[in-house]
Amino acid sequence: MNIGEAGKKSGLSPDTIRFYEKRGLILSTKRDEKGHRYYAENDVGWLGLLACLRGTGMPLAETETFTHLVHEGEHTVPDRIDLLENHRKRLAQKRAELDAYETHLDEKIAYYNSVLEKQNKEAAQ
Amino acid sequence: MNIGEAGKKSGLSPDTIRFYEKRGLILSTKRDEKGHRYYAENDVGWLGLLACLRGTGMPLAETETFTHLVHEGEHTVPDRIDLLENHRKRLAQKRAELDAYETHLDEKIAYYNSVLEKQNKEAAQ
DNA sequence: ATAGGGGGTTGGAGCTGCTCTAGGTCAATA
DNA sequence: TATTGACCTAGAGCAGCTCCAACCCCCTAT
Incomplete structure (x- = not known):
């Protein structure tokens, strides 16, 4: 599927996907004969x-680290x-906040x- | 109290408070004889x-609008x-996400x- | 009395993470 | 044939802080 559909399914905008690609966050970046990305x-699972x-607020740099690990x-x-799991802990804090x-x-x-209500009462007098 | 304490009590950093002040988001911005802000x-309730x-994700521009209304x-x-109430609705959506x-x-x-677990099992064989 | 530390001040640069724009290619449709 | 729409690129722009340099003032310790 093309980048637009992949974006819709994953919840990322095409611009964001391209931006992540530049940052090395995308596992598979194949192109068709027109030079268009397809997924x-x-x-799409990875994008999701x-x-x-x-x-959930993971910094981009840490997301990069995670991608490298994968x-x-x-x-x-x-x-x-x-x-x-560290991230999940942070998320729990954030949720409490x-x-x-x-x-x-x-x-x-x-x-x-x-x-x-008070204003309305006063206005009614 | 000074900007540092006000920051601690309200959950904003002094830098952020000064930034908000520039943007017109602060109701009261009094100074002492040294030129230091005090609250x-x-x-502090307003800062909070x-x-x-x-x-909760309200855009700065909308927060400005709210301040003007006040x-x-x-x-x-x-x-x-x-x-x-509109903001609360957005927040509910955000929470669901x-x-x-x-x-x-x-x-x-x-x-x-x-x-x-599977890896450990295989390693044990 | 002077050096250092801890608070404050300013204007402006730098950072994160998108988001948008300009200028272009290609395919289908009115 | 011309316009629409989806893609491409490089790079500018934006939101919202966050940090920095350079300075002031007060206090304490040497």
């Missing part, structure tokens, strides 16, 4: 993983697990609604 | 709200509610652990 289902890692072969599996922010936001909305 | 408890909005006075309360990514990540880790 197999498998490749990149989307997942980046979308390139190096099966003996790097323990290192990959390490890297992903997000929860706190969400509560804060809800409280603010509730507060503004109470202000609005 | 009251109230101001900024941290919350930005930390400056304009109490009659903008309905607009503020609108803005915050994050949940999906987290599942994806966990699956990947589980997969790598199964690979590792």
Whole structure:
């Protein structure tokens, strides 16, 4: 499939895929006779993983490290697990922070609604 | 309190606070006789709200809009509610995406652990 | 009294990670 | 045939910080 479809399936924009390719984050980068990139289902899986890692806040440099590990072969599996588990821990922290922010936001909305109610009451008098 | 303490309490770095000030996002920007910024408890509350909005992904431009509404006075309360509720909806979407990514990540880790186990079994033979 | 450390100030450069633009090729469609 | 649309490239632009140099002021220790 072409880069547009691969983008839709994986959740990355074509621009982002090309950018990642330059940075060495793409495992397979084949071209057809027109020079256009094409991807197999498998490749889209990899793109989806990149989307997942980046979308959960893994820095690009670390995503690069992970890609290198994958390139190096099966003996790097323990290192990959390490890297992903560290990332998962960070993600848990980030989620806790997000929860706190969400509560804060809800409280603010509730507060503004109470202000609005008070304003309406006063206007009715 | 000074900018360092205000930063710690609100979750923003002093650099970020100064940057927001340039962008017009800070309600109160008083200085002491040395030219140093100082903040009251109230101001820190506002900084904390900024941290919350930005930390949940509200674009800076929209945060600016919100600040302008606050400056304009109490009659903008309905607009503020609108803005915050739209943001909350976006946040819910973002959270759903994050949940999906987290599942994806966990699956990947589980997969790598199964690979590792298989490798260990083969090595033991 | 002076040297060092720890806080603050400024303007501006640098960084990350996209995202968009200009200028081009090719294939199909009105 | 001309326009539409999807791809290509190199490189500029943008968001949102983050860091740096160069400076000021106050305090403590030598």
